[in-house]
Amino acid sequence: MPPPTLNFITSNANKLSEVQTILNGIVPLSSQALEITEIQGTIEHVSRDKCRRAADIVGGPVLTEDTCLCFGALGGLPGPYIKWFLAAIGHEGLNNLLLAYEDKSAQAVCTFAYCEGPGCEPIIFEGRTTGKIVPARGPANFGWDPIFEYEGETYAEMDKAKKNSISHRGKALEKLKVWLESRM
Ligand SMILES: O=c1[nH]c(=O)c2ncn([C@@H]3O[C@H](COP(=O)(O)OP(=O)(O)OP(=O)(O)O)[C@@H](O)[C@H]3O)c2[nH]1
Numbered sequence: 815m816p817p818p819t820l821n822f823i824t825s826n827a828n829k830l831s832e833v834q835t836i837l838n839g840i841v842p843l844s845s846q847a848l849e850i851t852e853i854q855g856t857i858e859h860v861s862r863d864k865c866r867r868a869a870d871i872v873g874g875p876v877l878t879e880d881t882c883l884c885f886g887a888l889g890g891l892p893g894p895y896i897k898w899f900l901a902a903i904g905h906e907g908l909n910n911l912l913l914a915y916e917d918k919s920a921q922a923v924c925t926f927a928y929c930e931g932p933g934c935e936p937i938i939f940e941g942r943t944t945g946k947i948v949p950a951r952g953p954a955n956f957g958w959d960p961i962f963e964y965e966g967e968t969y970a971e972m973d974k975a976k977k978n979s980i981s982h983r984g985k986a987l988e989k990l991k992v993w994l995e996s997r998m
Pocket residue numbers: 823824825826829848849850852879880881882896897898900956957958959960969983
């Protein structure tokens with residue numbers, strides 16, 4: 815039996831493109847560009863709530879994703895609020911947040927959530943990649959890619975296939991794939 819089509823709900827074209835590439839030929843994907851309200855809370859709370867809201871809006875099965883960038887020196891912040899920090903202070907401002915600290919480590923955390931429909935409990939698939947925050951290098955096509963360095967290269971400097979093979983998103987999708995295969 816072929817796997818069911820996943821309906822990925824995201825307002826972010828770059829996320830969608832990476833997910834399409836990684837799942838290409840493995841899982842059929844549809845998508846809707848909806849902006850879902852995001853609450854404050856832990857990574858898991860935010861992700862579960864976002865997915866439940868998406869399932870309520872769509873009225874059926876949905877896949878959602880929430881990405882966090884967690885600075886070691888700041889106890890995990892900005893975490894789920896990275897989108898608003900990036901918009902407000904940019905790459906340089908994010909670097910400046912760590913000026914007072916020797917520890918420049920950061921974890922990129924990707925949490926996919928799958929919900930069967932309204933009233934169902936989402937299932938969570940998380941991937942983490944540890945790197946460090948550096949002054950921007952590489953093309954500024956996607957969010958904070960130019961300031962997240964992993965083994966000497968920023969995400970923005972890597973070719974896409976390499977990023978997908980070591981990224982927070984790639985790791986989370988590996989777990990999703992294993993789960994999907996276990997259901998077939
Ligand atoms: O450089 C990056 N490399 C990545 O791999 C990556 N993944 C997400 N992001 C950014 O981090 C914030 C997450 O917020 P977020 O999860 O709420 O996403 P979003 O609001 O853009 O879309 P969505 O919530 O509708 O799915 C947003 O600013 C995204 O642009 C990334 N930046």
